[in-house]
Amino acid sequence: MDTTTNHDTAAAILARARTREDRVATGTTRIDYERMSRVYPRQKAALTRARNSGDSDKVVLACAAAVKEWDAIGCWPDDWSAWQRALDDALGWGHQVQLESLR
Numbered sequence: 876m877d878t879t880t881n882h883d884t885a886a887a888i889l890a891r892a893r894t895r896e897d898r899v900a901t902g903t904t905r906i907d908y909e910r911m912s913r914v915y916p917r918q919k920a921a922l923t924r925a926r927n928s929g930d931s932d933k934v935v936l937a938c939a940a941a942v943k944e945w946d947a948i949g950c951w952p953d954d955w956s957a958w959q960r961a962l963d964d965a966l967g968w969g970h971q972v973q974l975e976s977l978r
């Protein structure tokens with residue numbers, strides 16, 4: 876078995892991988908953790924108020940506003956599914972929309 880060929884192949888694979896990583900790194904936004912820690916409690920309270928109101932339009936608006944802000948921040952919170960569940964509940968069975976579609 877020729878180790879030079881394997882080494883060249885491994886080097887080529889690594890070069891392509893590094894090129895892809897560089898493209899991904901330059902295309903991503905930096906996560907604004909400070910902003911997330913500031914806005915998250917307000918977003919959660921807004922979702923609670925919207926759910927408690929019983930008005931599905933308010934839930935949709937709260938979810939859409941949260942998704943827009945999360946995208947601007949560069950990350951979604953760990954419990955993003957709470958917004959998805961609220962949206963599902965507000966729209967009713969058979970009318971669900973994925974949270975990320977509210978962008």
